[in-house]
Amino acid sequence: MQAEQIIRALGALAQDHRLAAFRLLVQAGADGMAAGALAEAVGVPASSMSFHLAQLANAGLISQRRQSRSIIYTANYAAMGALMGYLTENCCGGASCLPETSCSPSLANTTERNVA
């Protein structure tokens, strides 16, 4: 993932309505949610939600598929994973950055970053 793309992904999540929508999609899993359902759940007009969904899609964080009249959006876990990976490698100085994951993470080979 390029820095350009990272900026877009961060910017896409840096807005309350979009973050809310994305969280809903993450919860919804593979089933996803229709644009209208998202608009209602988040509490914004359909046109506004459409604007925000376009930004999330542009950042690669969500995908869409048409199902009859509705357009179903789903979270793109791979893109989110890439973002997490970038942040882990470039914005975390050491082990202290990631929360514990019940076993020792093998971050040693993610690049030799250093000390604090």
Next chain:
Amino acid sequence: MQAEQIIRALGALAQDHRLAAFRLLVQAGADGMAAGALAEAVGVPASSMSFHLAQLANAGLISQRRQSRSIIYTANYAAMGALMGYLTENCCGGASCLPETSCSPSLANTTERNVA
């Protein structure tokens, strides 16, 4: 970390000059870097860098200390860790989100931490 704070942190990193500055600070470690050095490294006027550093500081991502005439900025790893934690818990649907850590993370029981 509250959603409000998360939005601010994401927004702070969602800008090329700020992301560049933050990465430099992460690399610099505890020594940190002076505002002027950051401005030169990133390639923006001092006043612009000051503007960006204020935003990063406001988001809690960096700290500052005066050392003689210079003001030294350092990355706040704890804040970054909190951001990573939030994203992991709220924006990652399952194991697929975090980069491989040699064993499956136990994210199933971590839903307690944040509420809408």
Next chain:
DNA sequence: TCCATATTTCGACAATTATCGAATCATTGG
């Protein structure tokens, strides 16, 4: 004290972002 250095604050301005109703486009059922 006076001067040089390091940084921030203060305008002013351009560019981007967010919002929302109205209009438009696509799909389905009758």
Next chain:
DNA sequence: CCAATGATTCGATAATTGTCGAAATATGGA
């Protein structure tokens, strides 16, 4: 084919963000 439904696009507008030079604020040294 036509009406109804679900969604996006299109204005227009308000608000926020980014930029940069000039002025103001601190600090240290002669």
